[in-house]
Amino acid sequence: MHYSDSGSRTNPPEINTAHSKRQTLASLWEASRISIDSIWSHKLRSFLTLLGIIIGVASVVSVGAAIEGLRKYVTDSLEGALGSNTIIVARIAGVNISYDDYLEMLRRHKPIRLKDMEIVQELCGDCEAISPSMNRNDNVKRGGLIFEQARINGINEDTLKIENIDIEEGRFISASDVSRAIPSAVIGIDIRDELFGSVDAIGKTIRIGGDKFTVVGIEAKKGSSLIGSSTDNSIYIPYTAYMKKYGTRQEIAFRVQSPTKETFLYTRDEVRQILRARHKLRPNQDDDFSLLALTDIQGEIDQIIAVITVVIIPVIAISMVIAAIVVMNIMLVIVTERTVEIGMRKALGARRKDILLQFLVESALLAMVGGVIGVLIAGIVSIIVVNTTPVPMFITLTYIIFAVLSSGGIGVISGLYPAFKASKLDPIVALMRE
Numbered sequence: 001m002h003y004s005d006s007g008s009r010t011n012p013p014e015i016n017t018a019h020s021k022r023q024t025l026a027s028l029w030e031a032s033r034i035s036i037d038s039i040w041s042h043k044l045r046s047f048l049t050l051l052g053i054i055i056g057v058a059s060v061v062s063v064g065a066a067i068e069g070l071r072k073y074v075t076d077s078l079e080g081a082l083g084s085n086t087i088i089v090a091r092i093a094g095v096n097i098s099y100d101d102y103l104e105m106l107r108r109h110k111p112i113r114l115k116d117m118e119i120v121q122e123l124c125g126d127c128e129a130i131s132p133s134m135n136r137n138d139n140v141k142r143g144g145l146i147f148e149q150a151r152i153n154g155i156n157e158d159t160l161k162i163e164n165i166d167i168e169e170g171r172f173i174s175a176s177d178v179s180r181a182i183p184s185a186v187i188g189i190d191i192r193d194e195l196f197g198s199v200d201a202i203g204k205t206i207r208i209g210g211d212k213f214t215v216v217g218i219e220a221k222k223g224s225s226l227i228g229s230s231t232d233n234s235i236y237i238p239y240t241a242y243m244k245k246y247g248t249r250q251e252i253a254f255r256v257q258s259p260t261k262e263t264f265l266y267t268r269d270e271v272r273q274i275l276r277a278r279h280k281l282r283p284n285q286d287d288d289f290s291l292l293a294l295t296d297i298q299g300e301i302d303q304i305i306a307v308i309t310v311v312i313i314p315v316i317a318i319s320m321v322i323a324a325i326v327v328m329n330i331m332l333v334i335v336t337e338r339t340v341e342i343g344m345r346k347a348l349g350a351r352r353k354d355i356l357l358q359f360l361v362e363s364a365l366l367a368m369v370g371g372v373i374g375v376l377i378a379g380i381v382s383i384i385v386v387n388t389t390p391v392p393m394f395i396t397l398t399y400i401i402f403a404v405l406s407s408g409g410i411g412v413i414s415g416l417y418p419a420f421k422a423s424k425l426d427p428i429v430a431l432m433r434e
Contacts (some may be wrong), residue, residue, distance in 0.1 A: 029170045046186055049330045051368035051412065052323030057374025057403045058381070059319060063312055064310055064399040065382045069392035085264045086162060086294050087271060088133070089116070090253035096300060097355050109288045111251040114243070116278060116289075120256065126267040129158035129257040136246065140187075140235065141207040142195040150235045152208060154242025162257050165236075170217035173238055177212045177216075181240035186217035188232040201322055202398050213237060221392070248288035268293065320406070323370075324414045331363050331418035356420065363415025364408050371407025375400055 021326070091112050092105045114132070122132050135155035140147040157175045165172065167186070177184045185206065193202050201215045213235075222231040243250070258267035272291060279288055382393040 004186055025420060043178060045330070046366060046369075049327060050367060050373065052326045053367055053370030053407050054374045054377065056319040056323050056357040056376040057371045057407055060406075061375055061378035061395060061399050061403050062381050062393070065378060065393040065395040066391070067309055067312075068396055068399075069386075069394040071301070072394050073392040075298060085128075085258045085261055085267075087256045087258075087268050088130050088253060088290075088292040089120075089271065089275070090133075090290050090292070093253070093290035094146065094296070105290065108286070109290065110279060111291060113251060114248070114252055116275060117254040119278050120254075120271055124256070124267070124270055126258060126263055126270050127256050127266075128259040129255075131156055131159040131255050133248075133253040133255055134239055134242050134250070135402065137207045140191060140195065142204070145195050147191050147194045147233070149233075150188075150208075152242070153234055153236045154239035154246075155236050156239055158257075159236070162255055166220035168218045168220040170215070170218055173236055178238040178240055181238060181244050183211065183213040184216045184238065185213040186219055186236040187215055188219050188234045189221045190230055190232040191235065192218050208235065208237070209245070213241075264293075285299050320410060324410045327363060327367060327411060327414035330417060331359065331415050332421070333363075335359065335418045335421055352424070359418055360415050362413055363418070364411035367411025367414070368404060368408040371404045374407070375403050378403075418427050 088113060091109045092102065094101075097105070117130060117132055120127065124130070132154060136152055137149045138152050142149045155173060156178045157173060160172050168189070170186070172186055173184060176182070185202065185208070187206070195201070195206060196204065201218060204215050205212050206215060207213070217231070218232065219236075256267065256271050258264040268291060272287065275289055276287065281288065379395060382395055385391055385393050
């Protein structure tokens with residue numbers, strides 16, 4: 001038989017849990033209130049304490065923004081110049097080709113000729129667009145004016161589908177221009193400004209290396225590259241007129257675009273099989289041509305950027321470690337200054353964990369404020385750089401979250417020892433220091 005004392009009651013577990021949560025939240029709120037008051041009361045000291053974290057976080061976010069900006073710039077530039085879902089067919093093409101590999105390709109691979117592109121155009125069912133890639137530099141004249149070393153591109157009407165080309169005035173090269181080898185030209189803004197000034201260029205004649213071409217369009221301004229060189233010095237002419245001028249037996253490259261990303265692999269395989277059949281290659285023989293996809297270039301760029309990140313981040317991390325040491329030293333000073341306060345709180349019933357929580361919250365809050373200020377400074381720096389230079393910067397949410405959380409983590413780690421030291425103070429000894 002079991003007996004129980006009817007005068008005693010035991011609270012159910014769920015009531016104890018709810019009470020414990022309320023008590024924890026109350027302690028956290030009280031610690032936050034005291035921390036905010038302490039930080040605000042010593043604004044200059046708090047700012048000087050935060051300076052290392054602010055510089056470290058601003059550096060991390062700014063470098064991250066520059067890396068992401070570089071990645072986005074290169075990706076956008078490649079897609080604009082080469083086109084998305086695009087395959088480059090050439091005698092030699094690739095990334096990270098060693099000198100020995102280059103010599104081997106030069107020996108084994110056959111030159112790509114115009115007939116190769118025409119066969120692919122005729123037989124490829126999964127090809128959305130096919131455009132030759134022929135280019136060289138040449139002088140362009142109009143009367144007594146000369147534009148030196150313009151970039152002459154032999155293309156067809158499909159180039160507009162593959163490349164990101166905006167036409168400001170007139171039109172682009174048409175299928176009729178290509179089929180009839182009409183000497184028409186689309187010129188860049190720099191060439192228009194240099195040779196025509198304020199005069200309307202559409203319908204006027206220019207000379208490319210001595211041969212007459214009629215201007216049918218003006219390409220919209222593209223601006224400068226990262227290294228500061230102009231990208232508005234291009235001229236597009238029909239590839240048939242290009243080959244008529246510079247020679248019909250020259251080696252070429254051409255680009256093939258698939259209809260969608262999903263059909264890209266099928267298109268690439270179809271192009272490979274057509275060229276292998278065209279070059280009469282047996283099943284056990286390697287390709288005697290190169291296929292380069294935009295994804296191959298992007299993968300290589302990602303690897304380079306990853307190496308840059310691995311090299312830079314540890315350097316920046318050193319500044320964060322120094323900032324953590326500064327925060328720890330200041331927190332030790334704060335504990336010493338507030339010895340009497342700690343003693344009074346303990347004498348009034350504060351537990352060790354309450355004191356520990358108070359100083360950990362203050363340290364973390366102090367560091368997180370530094371992290372937020374660092375992110376804001378990095379944002380201002382990015383805006384200034386983007387608006388005054390061609391260097392792109394792109395701050396991602398990932399870097400912002402990482403910066404704020406890492407600064408808060410530094411605050412917690414730096415405050416552990418000072419908080420533990422404060423929580424161990426004997427109240428009687430602390431009050432005797434008054």
